[in-house]
Amino acid sequence: MAKKILIIEDEAALQKTLAAALKSAGYGVLQALDGEIGLRLARSEKPDLILLDLIMPIKNGFEVLAELKADPEMKDFPVIVLTNLESIEDVDKALTVGVDTYLVKANYTLDEILAKVRQTLKEEQ
Amino acid sequence: MFEKRSIASHINPLYSCRRYGVSLWQCPQFLFLVMGLFSIIAIIAVWLVATSRISDPFLVVLIVLASGAFLIVMSFVITNSFERMAEASKMKTEFIGIISHQLRTPLTNLKFSLDFLLSDHFAQERSQQLEYFGILQENTKRMGDLVDSLLTISRLENNNVPLEKKDVSLERVASDIIAKDKPFADASGMRIILDCKPGLENVSADLLWLEQIVGNLLDNAIRYSKGGGQIDINIRRKGKMVLFSIKDQGVGIPKAEQKFIFEKFFRSTNARKKQVDGSGLGLYIVKRFVELLGGKIWFKSIEGKGTAFYFTLPVAR
Numbered sequence: 001m002a003k004k005i006l007i008i009e010d011e012a013a014l015q016k017t018l019a020a021a022l023k024s025a026g027y028g029v030l031q032a033l034d035g036e037i038g039l040r041l042a043r044s045e046k047p048d049l050i051l052l053d054l055i056m057p058i059k060n061g062f063e064v065l066a067e068l069k070a071d072p073e074m075k076d077f078p079v080i081v082l083t084n085l086e087s088i089e090d091v092d093k094a095l096t097v098g099v100d101t102y103l104v105k106a107n108y109t110l111d112e113i114l115a116k117v118r119q120t121l122k123e124e125q
Numbered sequence: 126m127f128e129k130r131s132i133a134s135h136i137n138p139l140y141s142c143r144r145y146g147v148s149l150w151q152c153p154q155f156l157f158l159v160m161g162l163f164s165i166i167a168i169i170a171v172w173l174v175a176t177s178r179i180s181d182p183f184l185v186v187l188i189v190l191a192s193g194a195f196l197i198v199m200s201f202v203i204t205n206s207f208e209r210m211a212e213a214s215k216m217k218t219e220f221i222g223i224i225s226h227q228l229r230t231p232l233t234n235l236k237f238s239l240d241f242l243l244s245d246h247f248a249q250e251r252s253q254q255l256e257y258f259g260i261l262q263e264n265t266k267r268m269g270d271l272v273d274s275l276l277t278i279s280r281l282e283n284n285n286v287p288l289e290k291k292d293v294s295l296e297r298v299a300s301d302i303i304a305k306d307k308p309f310a311d312a313s314g315m316r317i318i319l320d321c322k323p324g325l326e327n328v329s330a331d332l333l334w335l336e337q338i339v340g341n342l343l344d345n346a347i348r349y350s351k352g353g354g355q356i357d358i359n360i361r362r363k364g365k366m367v368l369f370s371i372k373d374q375g376v377g378i379p380k381a382e383q384k385f386i387f388e389k390f391f392r393s394t395n396a397r398k399k400q401v402d403g404s405g406l407g408l409y410i411v412k413r414f415v416e417l418l419g420g421k422i423w424f425k426s427i428e429g430k431g432t433a434f435y436f437t438l439p440v441a442r
Contacts, residue, residue, distance in 0.1 A: 011230060011233075011234060013234040013237075013238065013260040013263070013264065014233060014234055014237060016256070016260070017234075017237040017238055017240075017241050017257070017260070018237070020241060020247065020253070021241060021247055024246065024247045025246070057397075057398055057399055057400060058398060084226060084229045084230060084233060105229070105233040105237075106229050106232065106233055106236070109236075109240050110237050110240035110241055110244065111240065111244065111246070
């Protein structure tokens with residue numbers, strides 16, 4: 001069965017590109033445009049991997065991470081943070097909460113992100 | 126000519142002060158000049174007094190002490206002015222940080238869309254490609270808009286925004302902008318109502334500035350709505366001015382943050398929650414423009430209920 005990936009990203013354009021790329025790589029894709037919908041989908045759909053943006057309306061990525069990690073059912077979902085925040089404090093904050101991979105959007109191509117997704121899913125098996 | 130001016134400008138402290146954009150009493154070059162002049166005068170005065178009135182040494186001591194005190198105060202003011210300049214330089218650095226981050230979002234969209242369009246791995250149909258070209262177009266515009274705002278700010282701070290005052294109908298500008306923003310308003314479920322007294326006088330303003338002022342205020346009213354509602358625009362005469370008001374039923378501005386709302390880069394907490402994207406430059410530019418055109422701008426806002434912005438502009442003679 002195709003692995004399910006949840007994308008939580010408020011930039012519609014980026015959301016679309018990521019979803020299309022993941023779908024064509026054979027993954028099932030769930031999409032959320034803000035943190036709150038993202039958490040709801042994570043709870044109900046139990047994705048195999050979450051791609052998470054940090055700066056988002058309603059609930060930001062750090063808030064989403066905190067709730068994910070506080071919930072025993074969701075705390076083990078692998079999370080790749082995909083953001084343009086790259087200050088040491090932000091990276092540290094995310095890594096301490098327990099993020100698997102932290103990617104700065106501006107530094108990666110779509111192919112490289114797909115490779116990270118594959119790698120993270122493989123490690124989880 | 127150029128040579129001559131540049132030599133003169135090196136000697137003239139007023140020139141450097143203008144270049145740094147600080148007022149005279151905050152400008153180290155000027156303050157040092159004042160202090161230097163005062164020291165010379167003080168020395169001469171003390172010498173004169175000491176030679177002619179040697180009979181009263183008390184007065185000599187007093188003058189020396191007073192000069193000393195003045196020099197101490199001056200040094201303090203000068204040190205302070207250096208701090209201000211350092212502060213200004215720090216703000217510039219922060220400015221660059223914020224701007225780079227804001228340019229990165231559309232840049233990332235461009236990059237990933239291009240990756241997608243150029244890649245062999247992703248199966249694409251023509252219609253799908255067109256969507257990505259649409260993303261490219263939209264984000265190029267976004268970057269362009271941001272760069273435009275930055276240019277405007279830089280020109281405002283150097284006092285050289287091109288200004289061409291003409292008689293302009295504020296009603297005409299408002300209805301043009303409403304028409305232009307209609308798709309955006311419709312998509313957000315907003316109704317815009319323009320109320321203007323017939324036969325209202327023109328205002329004396331620069332058309333491009335006026336479009337930016339009205340466009341920015343309307344854009345904010347739509348952007349920070351609570352998913353639908355009504356925006357009321359009212360234009361009427363008030364004494365020698367024309368008063369423009371725009372009322373929305375949006376998220377409002379928290380009371381504690383109201384005093385910062387016209388500051389460069391400031392965005393209220395609920396605005397940021399509602400809409401992540403935004404430079405915090407719009408209202409700063411609007412205020413500067415209104416004031417440079419001889420008007421005033423103010424607002425009333427209740428968090429959760431809505432905001433009303435008002436501005437006045439002089440009636441064209």
